Amino acid sequence: MKMSLQEQEFLHAKLNMETAQMPWRELQRYFASGHILAICDGLDMVSVAVMMAADDMENISRLVAQKQIEKVTDEQAQAWFEEDVELWTVVIKPWILVQTRKNPVPDGTLLN
Structure with missing residues (x-):
């Protein structure tokens, strides 16, 4: 589905x-x-989720090829389970996108 810039925003x-x-x-x-x-x-x-919703296969394929978007491996799932990790999530059906980034603090910087 082709989306206008306004629809994407x-x-x-x-x-x-x-x-x-x-x-x-x-x-x-x-x-x-x-x-x-x-x-x-x-x-x-969130930008990745918008690309997926817009069916932007060119950019999604590039990110997959660069291993910036990947299915979670069994090993990663086990490590996250053992560490009781909390992940940032967003749903773009049928997918749930997850990211391990740290929580932003009020001034916009990231905690280490």
């Missing part, structure tokens, strides 16, 4: 408000069904 704002932190343990069943994609910490996860 609206969707970005909407999805940004729908992001949430979730414990990995609550995402296990979605992982088991193959519906979780890990987004590299250097990417704007």
Whole structure:
């Protein structure tokens, strides 16, 4: 589906408000069904979700080839389970995108 720039900006704002932190343990069943994609910490996860909604296969394919978007491996899932990790999430059906980035602090910098 081709989206106008205005539609993409609206969707970005909407999805940004729908992001949430979730414990990995609550995402296990979605992982088991193959519906979780890990987004590299250097990417704007919401922008990736907008690309997916816009069916921007050129950019999505490039990011997959660069391993900036990947399915979560069994090893990663086990490590997150053992560490009881909380991940940033956003849903873009049928996918749940996850990212391990740190929480932003009020001035916009990231905690280490």
